[in-house]
Amino acid sequence: MRIAFEEMKADRLLTARTEHGNVAPVLLARGDEPGELRTDVPYQMANILLRVVPYLGSDKIAVVARRCDEKAIAEMSKRGLLDSGKISLIGLACDAEQVSECRCSDPCPSKVHIGECVKASPTDKVVEDLLAKSISERLEFWTAQFRKCNKCFGCTSNCPVCFCDECLLEEKTFTPEKGIPPGFAFHLIRSIHLADKCVECGECERACPADIPLLALRKMVNRDVKELFGFVSGDGETTSPLLTTLDGDSMEGDNDVC
Amino acid sequence: MTVRIGVFICHCGHNIASTVDVEDVVEYAKGLPGVVYSGRNLYSCSQEGLTSIKESIKNNELDRVVVAACTPRTHEPVFRRACEQVGINKYLFEFVNIREHCSWIHTKEKEEATKKAKKLVAMGVAKVALLEPQEEGESDVVPKAVVIGAGLSGLSAAAALLNQGIETHIVEKEATVGGILRDIAVIGPDDVDAQELIRSLTETVEKSPKAHLHLSSKVTELKGFIGNFELTIEGGGKEETVQAGAVIVATGGVEHRPEGEYGFGELKGVITQLELEKILGSGELGARRIVIINCVGSRQPGREYCSRVCCNASLKNAVRVLDTDPDASVTIVHRDIMSCGTVAEELYREASDRGVRFVRYGLDQRPEVSSEGEQLVVEVFDETLDEKIDLESDLVVLATPIVSPGDSSETSKLLKVPRDKHGFFLEAHVKLRPVEFATDGVFVCGSARWPVSARECIWQGQAAAAKASIPISEGKVVIEAITAVVDPEKCAACGNCVISCPYDAIEIVDTESGRAARVSEAQCKGCGTCVAACHNDAIQQKGFSSRQLGAMIDALIRATAEVSR
Amino acid sequence: MTEFKPDILAFCCNWCSYAGADLAGVNRLQMPTNVNVVRVMCSASVKPEYVIKALSQGIDGVLVLGCHIGDCHYMTGNHRTAKRIPLTAKVLEKVGIDSRRVKLDWVSAAEGDKFQQVITEFVEEIKGLGPNPLREVRF
Numbered sequence A: 001m002r003i004a005f006e007e008m009k010a011d012r013l014l015t016a017r018t019e020h021g022n023v024a025p026v027l028l029a030r031g032d033e034p035g036e037l038r039t040d041v042p043y044q045m046a047n048i049l050l051r052v053v054p055y056l057g058s059d060k061i062a063v064v065a066r067r068c069d070e071k072a073i074a075e076m077s078k079r080g081l082l083d084s085g086k087i088s089l090i091g092l093a094c095d096a097e098q099v100s101e102c103r104c105s106d107p108c109p110s111k112v113h114i115g116e117c118v119k120a121s122p123t124d125k126v127v128e129d130l131l132a133k134s135i136s137e138r139l140e141f142w143t144a145q146f147r148k149c150n151k152c153f154g155c156t157s158n159c160p161v162c163f164c165d166e167c168l169l170e171e172k173t174f175t176p177e178k179g180i181p182p183g184f185a186f187h188l189i190r191s192i193h194l195a196d197k198c199v200e201c202g203e204c205e206r207a208c209p210a211d212i213p214l215l216a217l218r219k220m221v222n223r224d225v226k227e228l229f230g231f232v233s234g235d236g237e238t239t240s241p242l243l244t245t246l247d248g249d250s251m252e253g254d255n256d257v258c
Numbered sequence B: 001m002t003v004r005i006g007v008f009i010c011h012c013g014h015n016i017a018s019t020v021d022v023e024d025v026v027e028y029a030k031g032l033p034g035v036v037y038s039g040r041n042l043y044s045c046s047q048e049g050l051t052s053i054k055e056s057i058k059n060n061e062l063d064r065v066v067v068a069a070c071t072p073r074t075h076e077p078v079f080r081r082a083c084e085q086v087g088i089n090k091y092l093f094e095f096v097n098i099r100e101h102c103s104w105i106h107t108k109e110k111e112e113a114t115k116k117a118k119k120l121v122a123m124g125v126a127k128v129a130l131l132e133p134q135e136e137g138e139s140d141v142v143p144k145a146v147v148i149g150a151g152l153s154g155l156s157a158a159a160a161l162l163n164q165g166i167e168t169h170i171v172e173k174e175a176t177v178g179g180i181l182r183d184i185a186v187i188g189p190d191d192v193d194a195q196e197l198i199r200s201l202t203e204t205v206e207k208s209p210k211a212h213l214h215l216s217s218k219v220t221e222l223k224g225f226i227g228n229f230e231l232t233i234e235g236g237g238k239e240e241t242v243q244a245g246a247v248i249v250a251t252g253g254v255e256h257r258p259e260g261e262y263g264f265g266e267l268k269g270v271i272t273q274l275e276l277e278k279i280l281g282s283g284e285l286g287a288r289r290i291v292i293i294n295c296v297g298s299r300q301p302g303r304e305y306c307s308r309v310c311c312n313a314s315l316k317n318a319v320r321v322l323d324t325d326p327d328a329s330v331t332i333v334h335r336d337i338m339s340c341g342t343v344a345e346e347l348y349r350e351a352s353d354r355g356v357r358f359v360r361y362g363l364d365q366r367p368e369v370s371s372e373g374e375q376l377v378v379e380v381f382d383e384t385l386d387e388k389i390d391l392e393s394d395l396v397v398l399a400t401p402i403v404s405p406g407d408s409s410e411t412s413k414l415l416k417v418p419r420d421k422h423g424f425f426l427e428a429h430v431k432l433r434p435v436e437f438a439t440d441g442v443f444v445c446g447s448a449r450w451p452v453s454a455r456e457c458i459w460q461g462q463a464a465a466a467k468a469s470i471p472i473s474e475g476k477v478v479i480e481a482i483t484a485v486v487d488p489e490k491c492a493a494c495g496n497c498v499i500s501c502p503y504d505a506i507e508i509v510d511t512e513s514g515r516a517a518r519v520s521e522a523q524c525k526g527c528g529t530c531v532a533a534c535h536n537d538a539i540q541q542k543g544f545s546s547r548q549l550g551a552m553i554d555a556l557i558r559a560t561a562e563v564s565r
Numbered sequence C: 001m002t003e004f005k006p007d008i009l010a011f012c013c014n015w016c017s018y019a020g021a022d023l024a025g026v027n028r029l030q031m032p033t034n035v036n037v038v039r040v041m042c043s044a045s046v047k048p049e050y051v052i053k054a055l056s057q058g059i060d061g062v063l064v065l066g067c068h069i070g071d072c073h074y075m076t077g078n079h080r081t082a083k084r085i086p087l088t089a090k091v092l093e094k095v096g097i098d099s100r101r102v103k104l105d106w107v108s109a110a111e112g113d114k115f116q117q118v119i120t121e122f123v124e125e126i127k128g129l130g131p132n133p134l135r136e137v138r139f
Helices: A002-008 A045-055 A067-078 A096-102 A125-132 A135-147 A185-194 A203-207 A214-229 B022-030 B047-059 B072-085 B110-130 B152-163 B179-183 B194-207 B273-282 B310-324 B342-353 B408-415 B454-474 B496-500 B529-533 B546-563 C017-026 C048-056 C077-094 C112-129
Strands: A012-019 A022-029 A061-065 A087-091 B005-010 B035-041 B064-069 B093-097 B137-140 B144-148 B167-171 B211-214 B217-225 B228-235 B238-244 B246-249 B270-272 B289-293 B329-334 B357-360 B368-372 B375-382 B387-393 B395-398 B442-444 B476-479 B484-486 B506-511 B514-519 B539-541 C008-013 C035-040 C061-066 C102-106
Touching (some): A002 A061, A012 A045, A022 A045, A045 A067, A061 A067, A067 A087, A185 A214, A185 C048, A185 C077, A203 A214, A214 C077, B005 B022, B005 B110, B022 B110, B047 B064, B047 B072, B064 B110, B110 C035, B144 B152, B144 B454, B152 B167, B152 B179, B152 B194, B152 B454, B179 B194, B179 B273, B194 B211, B217 B408, B228 B246, B246 B454, B270 B273, B273 B310, B273 B395, B289 B310, B289 B375, B310 B329, B310 B342, B329 B375, B357 B375, B375 B395, B442 B454, B484 B514, B496 B506, B496 B529, B529 B539, B529 C077, B546 C035, B546 C048, C008 C112, C048 C077, C061 C077, C077 C102
Parallel strands (some): B005 B064, B064 B093, B144 B167, B144 B246, B167 B211, B246 B442, B270 B395, B289 B395, B329 B357, C008 C061
Antiparallel strands (some): A012 A022, B217 B228, B228 B238, B368 B375, B484 B539, B506 B514
């Protein structure tokens, strides 16, 4: 990690280390005492990065990034919310145990500096089981799940690609006034919002105190988006199909003439 | 905030009242949240109806109004005006359609139609309660115009603008003006000298100190909005930026080249109508037996339209051939002769009287052209004789349609104006706004829009000029207040709206609350595409906010429960 | 048991489908009473949130009608509709709401008869599906 950091000529390093006997994210400046650096705990560095960037000024930052961090950073950079020119990635390949714990299908960063890539299953048992259910069983299942939601917003605040300061789900426009549980629409609206950017990091599901299988929902919607538009979140180039014309044109900067 | 809503249910004579129980709906509306007055009118839009609405607004100190009657598409301005006359902002008015969308389509279901009318009124009341007063913006107009294309329609438009004293830039991609007319000597059906027409229009342009003719040039960029366009004109290796209040698209059409059809491009002596025009103009005809085939490449699958000018051109050219050589034989092989109007009809009779032969063919049995030595043979199934005949000829003329020029898609993207499936530009409304685009301040005329005759080019050019001169002479444009507006406090500057806006009207800027989207009011057309792209409701369309539409959904659910009780 | 009367919400764009609905009215084309129209300027302004909200709160079906592709008053507004609404239907299907409860179609200002047909067929379809199960679900 140190070698990669040196090579990247960054001013800061975002990683995790042991703090007071626990693991915590840390932002190191050049020359800081690194302490006991840790890569064995899946912190969503992209999410933390978004929060520290406003305080960095012109400093360049290196981030220890797993594949999901990398994709989230790409999604945010594409939207102009991060400046990819100032960010270097120290690619961290997750180990088999981590991959299986995250039910990750895409664990290998585009450039690996730490660890070795392991194979991942493209399918997810939880998703397969849910899709095997009949429509009425699904409704029964998800109604029960959504009823558990206590609207803590853990899923939104831990999401690396959820970027709004104020969430419209905090208002009563689309969800009933009564409050908790927030009704059937809450997690579906979130699904639509994440449809063109979710990187399947699983933070929402990990954060959920009610154990709602949100990662499975994300994976199912991502699959729909891929089927409908051939679009997969996580690259820094492709404009979201939900924003473009049927020819894939956006009004901005696209002078392609047919 | 307490609101004082007035609801007015219209009988529309029997139109609504014979199906919907108006009295019942009036009573129901009285119980809706915020309603302090509910009444009915025999004809709300009549002078009497409007007076009574205004009286009720005053007497009951109403601050918002719902009229349940016909369609806002025709009558909204009437009621908005009435509201304004008694001091209610016209954007605090909501129209509920219980005629077209209820009584007329449910004539036999009185009970259900009445229930539906109640629901629709409840939805309207829910929306009006949340409406906000709006101010219509005003914007200055640059007193200049740009005409793209210097064919007959473009020149006509430019001349009309210049005659009104409006500074006009004319941008022509070719090195000379005139367009298609350059190849034509005489315009039918009434024998107008084409070159003289071009000459006189060009003279008007050249004499005017306010004209700027850009030849061998094209517009490469258009920014801005009605009243304040900024165009980049590129030509002769130079780039010029021009400000304009209005833009007229007169890019015209081109003659379809029917490569490979009827021996065109393969057999000597098979030419297009425009090539015949040139030959006739030169006075060196040579050929004595001439067959003109109409509808080549038009009125068939893939290009279904009638090009409208070819029949008259064929008739005119047939007569001109006979003028040049009275002993020549001319046959017009056609599918139908469309020579509408008295002058053209006269021309048809003349051609017929002077011996031009008309042979009708069908789409399933098209003529075939082959060569036998020096001469051409057109084999055609004559529908009248019910048999095949051979027409020997020296010259076969293919009357092909006017098609959209290859670069019209480029123009369309540049100006952000729509085209139809054939590549012609699409006007805002075929009857009500025929020379305007839906984009304010951009106009269209001539064959850019649809194949038209020379006469129509002049009319449309002048019409477009007249329309374009309205904002220029008024000096101000009013912007309807249904535009999108950003709450910079909420905006996360993700750019979803920027990408999805069909008008490029949104940009991300630095604001007091950090980076946020900003809508250029004058560029915004109020479609709301950005609104649906925004994740946290930071961008809203005035008069169609998500709170207002959300309230309508809630009201529908509530009303359904109430009326089915 | 009382007859099931579906309650349907339709979003119609001002320029094409609302005008098409008006034309259906002018021509007195008869159709079921179950559909309640909300006028929007463009079908592209219909937030997926509206569709989700309506179905989550028990509306039996949601129709989104716009101009035909290529005829949009706002040029390419409806291109976005053509992507958002089908995705919304698929998301709903994942959690147990039949995607047939969401329908996107194009009705031009000249297609009063098509408006009648779309409404009639959609009402029939929803009748076949039965009431939205979320009508009875209380959170």
